[in-house]
Amino acid sequence: MPTAPSTDATDRVDLLVDGADLVVTMDDDRRELAGGWVACTGGFVTAVGGPADARPAAERVLRADGCLVTPGLVNTHHHIYQNLTRSYRPATSSTLFDWLTTLYPRWALLDEEASYVSAWVGLAELAVGGCTTSTDHLYVHPAGGGDLLSAEIAAARELGVRFHPTRGSMSRSQKDGGLPPDSVVQDEDTILTASEEAVARHHDPAPGAMVRIALAPCSPFSVTAKLMERTAELAERLDVRLHTHLAEDPDEDRYCLETYGVRPIEHFADCGWGTDRAWVAHCIYPNEAEIARMAAWGTGVAHCPSSNMMIGGGGIAPVVDYRAAGVPVGLGCDGSASTDAASLWMESRGALLLARQRGGPTAFTARDALELGTRGSAACLGRLGELGVLAPGAVADLVAWRLGGSGRAGIAFAGALTDPIEAWLRCGPVAAHHTVVAGRPVVENGELQVPPGSDLDDILRRHRAAAERMQGLDSPGSSPDQGPSGRGSGPRRVRR
Numbered sequence: 338m339p340t341a342p343s344t345d346a347t348d349r350v351d352l353l354v355d356g357a358d359l360v361v362t363m364d365d366d367r368r369e370l371a372g373g374w375v376a377c378t379g380g381f382v383t384a385v386g387g388p389a390d391a392r393p394a395a396e397r398v399l400r401a402d403g404c405l406v407t408p409g410l411v412n413t414h415h416h417i418y419q420n421l422t423r424s425y426r427p428a429t430s431s432t433l434f435d436w437l438t439t440l441y442p443r444w445a446l447l448d449e450e451a452s453y454v455s456a457w458v459g460l461a462e463l464a465v466g467g468c469t470t471s472t473d474h475l476y477v478h479p480a481g482g483g484d485l486l487s488a489e490i491a492a493a494r495e496l497g498v499r500f501h502p503t504r505g506s507m508s509r510s511q512k513d514g515g516l517p518p519d520s521v522v523q524d525e526d527t528i529l530t531a532s533e534e535a536v537a538r539h540h541d542p543a544p545g546a547m548v549r550i551a552l553a554p555c556s557p558f559s560v561t562a563k564l565m566e567r568t569a570e571l572a573e574r575l576d577v578r579l580h581t582h583l584a585e586d587p588d589e590d591r592y593c594l595e596t597y598g599v600r601p602i603e604h605f606a607d608c609g610w611g612t613d614r615a616w617v618a619h620c621i622y623p624n625e626a627e628i629a630r631m632a633a634w635g636t637g638v639a640h641c642p643s644s645n646m647m648i649g650g651g652g653i654a655p656v657v658d659y660r661a662a663g664v665p666v667g668l669g670c671d672g673s674a675s676t677d678a679a680s681l682w683m684e685s686r687g688a689l690l691l692a693r694q695r696g697g698p699t700a701f702t703a704r705d706a707l708e709l710g711t712r713g714s715a716a717c718l719g720r721l722g723e724l725g726v727l728a729p730g731a732v733a734d735l736v737a738w739r740l741g742g743s744g745r746a747g748i749a750f751a752g753a754l755t756d757p758i759e760a761w762l763r764c765g766p767v768a769a770h771h772t773v774v775a776g777r778p779v780v781e782n783g784e785l786q787v788p789p790g791s792d793l794d795d796i797l798r799r800h801r802a803a804a805e806r807m808q809g810l811d812s813p814g815s816s817p818d819q820g821p822s823g824r825g826s827g828p829r830r831v832r833r
């Protein structure tokens with residue numbers, strides 16, 4: 338059954354994506370249309386059809402021959418600025434807490450230029466990997482660093498990707514028993530004022546919004562309970578979403594028991610966060626009762642598969658249990674702590690492998706993984722029905738993945754003939770052939786569409802300069818960190 342176009346059949350649409358091997362709609366009936374097409378106008382999907390359905394006339398046709406077409410993938414957890422300290426040698430063999438304390442002083446050097454170039458590079462990287470909407474958890478706001486949030490939003494607008502940055506925060510420094518140094522925390526009033534200003538300036542509540550803001554105190558070990566409570570009240574008043582890290586590491590369980598006298602999820606509830614306005618990153622270590630509470634609240638989980646593995650220790654978020662209980666589960670690539678390569682294709686594959694590692698070979702399929710990165714992520718961001726689905730009225734965000742043909746893709750997908758969705762994650766690796774956001778190709782034929790007035794090489798030079806400065810590699814004779822255990826494993830400048 339074709340979906341009835343919401344425009345008159347004689348209207349020309351802006352864009353017709355045609356010729357796909359398979360269009361996976363992820364609509365309420367989970368229709369998969371062999372030989373299907375998608376029509377878009379004004380940034381929204383207007384019609385989806387199969388090969389026998391009449392296509393509307395279009396201003397532009399984007400061919401998707403040999404491709405699987407899916408809704409654009411939605412990234413629900415990231416720290417984009419951390420691409421300025423990717424694979425930072427002094428912290429590559431650390432626990433999560435050691436990794437953080439090694440890097441906080443580096444991130445204290447963030448400024449608007451660094452925020453802008455890291456967002457430009459990070460969002461371009463995500464688009465190439467099939468992501469059309471990303472959040473960002475920007476929780477480091479050093480004194481004198483400027484307006485970091487506006488700088489990254491400027492990059493997103495230039496690239497034309499949909500962006501849900503969060504106004505993150507840290508208020509509990511080492512002198513108050515927290516993990517971060519004084520240089521990267523702010524007082525509660527400063528944080529709440531800046532949060533309200535960010536919402537007033539950037540948040541667009543309208544359907545099809547390209548930018549929305551959420552509020553995001555960082556974690557139980559870097560913010561006070563009072564800030565959590567006041568942020569929840571502010572989010573309610575401004576009608577924006579809430580995000581934080583939760584139950585990420587066994588060290589966090591110990592910290593919360595010692596500091597608050599309760600486990601992390603109990604603390605979260607005590608602060609007034611147990612609502613469907615919140616989604617949380619990781620949530621690896623809930624017990625059964627806590628999973629039920631999360632479901633009752635409607636609180637979403639950003640599952641970060643690579644992060645689960647990189648943090649190590651055997652913890653795997655109980656994604657199958659969450660979904661069985663009714664907890665919305667989306668996908669996130671997380672920052673450099675875990676994913677120095679930010680690709681939602683890779684996280685989708687990671688979700689598939691980890692769920693089967695945990696629950697056995699029948700526990701999880703590629704379709705389940707796609708469900709996380711589309712509908713599940715959309716639910717985390719409060720935009721189910723608008724993002725993560727190809728149906729009339731949804732935003733025109735989609736990805737064409739080339740599964741075969743000539744060259745490298747031909748080699749990777751040779752012999753995969755019976756199930757393109759399973760092949761999508763089992764074969765590969767694969768990047769997007771086309772990434773379309775709001776009806777506009779951001780990646781076309783595998784190439785990032787660099788916006789007019791921008792120069793990729795120049796952005797990369799600027800990114801390198803910012804990264805060298807933050808890593809202490811920008812002046813001869815500088816003496817960078819010697820590593821957490823003094824093993825002399827300080828960073829060395831790599832010349833390429």
Ligand SMILES: [Zn+2]
Pocket residue numbers: 414415416474582618671672
């Ligand atoms: Zn994180």
